[in-house]
Amino acid sequence: MIVSPPFLPAKGLTSKDPAKTDPMMDLVDQYELGHHGVYPIAIDRRWHCGVHLAPSFQNEAVRAIADGEVVAYRVSQRPISDGKKNGDGSDILNSNTGFVLLRHTTETGEGRTITFYSLYMHLRDLDGIRNSVGPLPNNPPETGSSTVLANWLSNSTEGVQVPKNLRVYRKDMLGYAGAHHAYPHLHFEIFMTEGDFTAWFEQSGHAVQLGNKNPTTPASKDYWGHSCLVIPGGQTFVSTPPVATGAAAAYFPTLQSGTLDTGSKLYVEAYFHKGQRYTRSWVEKDGTLTPLTSAAVRDAYADYEYKMYERATTLYPRCPSDGYELLRFGRILSAPPTLPATAQQTWVAVTFETGKQGYIDISQPPIQKLSDADFPLFMGWQKIEEGNTPFSEDGICDYDELRKIVAVVEDDETTAERMRPAHEQEARLASYIANHAEVRERFRGFVCHAPSEWDASGNEARYKRLKEADGFFGKRKEFDPNGYDDFVKFLERFQFLEKTSLGGGKKFWFFHPLAFIRHFRRCGWLSENEMTQLVPRKVIRKPGSHISMKSAYFESANVSTAFIKKNRSALNVALQKYGITTPTRMACFFGNSTQETLWFGDLREQRGANPTLHHGWYGRGFLQLTSANGEMANGNNNYYKYFRYLGRSPVIPPGAQEIAWRDEVGISPFHASQSAGAYWVWPNKSVPSKDHPDRLQVDSANKYADADEIFHGNRRETILTNVGIKTWYYNQFFTNCAASVNFPAMTGQSPPNMNGLVDRSVSFANAAMVLWDVCTFPRLDGSIQQCPEDYVRRLV
Structure with a gap:
């Protein structure tokens, strides 16, 4: 699976921090706006299952994040107005209706086909491109590239287009970020249909452990990305492993010893980057997860990965190949293993208390061995669905944790601020989330089962609560009597989903798109x-x-x-x-x-x-x-x-x-x-x-x-x-x-x-x-x- 973010700034190729594995995503993360358009909820408690991205360079191209096919698109000649007026009474053209919806089908492992969708909303109109970037080619190519827009993106369309067999490739230009309510940005989503989500996340023999509070070492051989260890309480850590004798001693610099509290559970993330081994640790006690490392800790043995072949040959002479897998994965994935169970001890260094590192044999059965392929809960992944979220088909989010955050913001508003339009009040919610790192990071792991805001079918059923007495527009009735009708009419100018093969009246599984991309960039499996x-x-x-x-x-x-x-x-x-x-x-x-x-x-x-x-x-x-x-x-x-x-x-x-x-x-x-x-x-x-x-x-x-x-x-x-x-x-x-x-x-x-x-x-x-x-x-x-x-x- 090859995937990248929708913006590709050249400065994102390298990082001065040796522990940073993905500087491109680190840079594009900074494009996520902190003053409007947060994931996954809006100020009026409607689901907002995308993010708003504004590149540092206004004319940075929007690009396809992976190879795929075009489900639908719309190319606009000029913007539309949200109702605001110029001084002469004319409409202010401040919102872009252009979009591209792509379907991507690729692989993450043997027999592991994944299908997901990426949506690029508020793409700049053609007039805007000509005025800000320059004239388009007279004879644009039928298939685009990383340097030029394709013909189908170079001419305005009459409404929504639903093509057949129109293919794009990763990094192909799709246009430029436009604006909505005069806010320059790209609204960007990644989602899966219910069927595609079930097919990948709940596939027999490969089911991942998304949301599982007590994960177990999977029987599946799927492994990619970072390793994830779950170490139960009572485990002992040693300063020097018993195998560290003779030539093996050089691989185990002396650390510290200790025992994990019996009422605790230790979670460890381990990964290799540019030859070094890094770990992060959290301890769970009484249901509370506390980080033990403020940043990734480099293994005391330098060039761990570069020297792993020698390490495997020294520690596992009966079969260095199996030993290499133990050092890489924490378990042997090749079947059948050559090494007997008694020769599979795998001593690795982890932080088990604040400021203390010791060695533990992770081959022990009580220690669970997972990877990013399992979407472990302690790495922040959590399903937000009907089973644990009492929200109805009206599209209003009643999930307690999200609702409380909206309430905190609303309670802090002045009367004058509460009278402002919804998209302006959104800034307070976004600012709150942006300034509370723990909230922002937790939201990035939410996988939400929700309707699409771009589906016009059932708008009345979905949004009618907004005009009830205690609803967003109901509370504004006296000074904004047409607020609800104006809201729906304006929204319909952008909606399109019911006109596509996806159809209307459905729910989808939404991911924080940048978190999704960062996670799957670690996969590396090629279709x-x-x-x-x-x-x-x-x-x-x-x-x-x-x-x-x-x-x-x-x-x-x-x-x-x-x-x-x-x-x-x-x-x-x-x-x-x-x-x-x-x-x-x-x-x-x-x-x-x-x-x-x-x-x-x-x-x-x-x-x-x-x-x-x-x-x-x-x-x-x-x-x-x-x-x-x-x-x-x-x-x-x-x-x-x-x-x-x-x-x-x-x-x-x-x-x-x-x-x-x-x-x-x-x-x-x-x-x-x-x-x-x-x-x-x-x-x-x-x-x-x-x-x-x-x-x-x-x-x-x-x-x-x-x-x-x-x-x-x-x-x-x-x-x-x-x-x-x-x-x-x-x-x-x-x-x-x-x-x-x-x-x-x-x-x-x-x-x-x-x-x-x-x-x-x-x-x-x-x-x-x-x-x-x-x-x-x-x-x-x-x-x-x-x-x-x-x-x-x-x-x-």
Whole structure:
């Protein structure tokens, strides 16, 4: 699942805080207005299940948050008036009716298809775009892009349009934020239908634990994002684990010991970021949840994730692969496990009291192991539905906690303030929520079962309570007699849902949209369409080493859908296991793996056409594991290292068993993927030697992918091909990843003498376009553009 926010400011690519995992969302969170349009309730106690976003740069484009199809849209030529007048009596045109509604269907795991909707309301009118941004193209393209509006968004429509088979891609421009009641902003929603919500959240065998006060370790193998631990009271923490002897001692810096109060329960969030391990802790006692850490705490062992392969090999010698999963997930997801239960102790550091960290073995059955895939309650997720919310179909929210907040604001109003229009009184409610962090954060986790404010069917039934004596407009009857009628008439100018395939008179499940996006950005599972797009439409192929005189070829790269269907799930599982789930790590990995597999065509070097190549020990798998020249090196070769990592005991010389193990790397999706992930992170791919003391130590390729400089590291280059001069982009930080895969001893060289550097770089640039939020590619004159020259997106 690849998803991004509706605004993509370039400043959101990096953060100076090493513990911040998503600087883009941190920046876009600041666009949420604190003076009107809060989630999930309005001042008149109607549901307001969206947020109002105002970018810092007025002409920052609104973008599709994910690949999807258009359900409905409306493009307006000019704004409408909310009834306010100019000094000459003419209407003030202060509200935009333009919108786009998208349906997104993607995947979050094997057999886990999710469908959700994103709504972009109050898009700027065409006159406004021309006046503030500039003229639109005379011949806009039928399919838009990150730099230009599509034809269907460039012409005003007569009312609501409900197209068929109209597709958009993530980052495509949808327009610009307009205004409502003269307040500049984008009203933004994410919701699911009742059927889609049930299909994902309550799917048999995969049901998540949303709202479960007593979560248990799920039987499902779904795991993504952060780990979440539930540790019951009475558990003991030690300063040094009993396994910390000999070589293992180095992995466990001395901490503190203690025992968790028997009447308490400890909740721990753990995650890895740029090689480090971080945790946050809360303790629950007497129903009250209290944070023990004001910010994420970095593990005392530096470069924990970068050195996890070594740690697993040292602590779990019988099967380091299983050990790696214990260290990553807290449990073994591969089935069946090789390690016996007695060898699965997993000692990790957590904060168990304020200012105190100790080690605990989380393999103990009483300790529950979850992840973000489970939507755990203690991470703030809570369902607000009819079962615990006595609100009726009239759309008025009677949920006690929300109603009390509205009452607090109302009680503080003066008589004069209470006479102001609803959208102006909304500012007081928004300000209250904005200034109470604990309220704001809790609301972000509310998943609300509510009607849509954009459904005109049943308006009278839904809003009639507003005009009753104690209703919002009823209390204003004396000085605003037409208030209710004006409210409904104006609202109907924006409503549209009953005209779409979704129909009217329904309730939906709404999420705080920015919280939804932030959460699912941690997923990293790629759907078939998303993985297909990672293969470039056009490639530059230069056979042999980078410095060879061989000719380059500019050609089309065909995609084997059968190859992707067969291998995708196993590859996704490996990406999760080895932490190759951030946009930069994935772009670097796929920049190599697509090239090494002949653009997802075959898992064997030269498609296995030369069986004697390297005496049969030629490249196999997604990163072409190889024993060059068939050199067994007394078992010190890449194939044998992978065998031992799985807990196998290969012998020299290789026999039938070793040959079978070797061959399955080029046949089995599991081994093709696992061998690639293991090779990507394992140490000593290059080491200094007596003859080469300056040779770079090359371990986990994730180190190079994690460099912030990679985002702005593209350098324009040209190459002569069979069809003339073509442009490609050299990125030293990606090149370090590529060299660490293909020719580790050349890592750090600029440029390195390695195979396929141009091919890999072209594939990396394409992967960055698919995976990154913002891309920068220099033009010949040094200016920056968002796409590579001659870039053609692969349509799916």
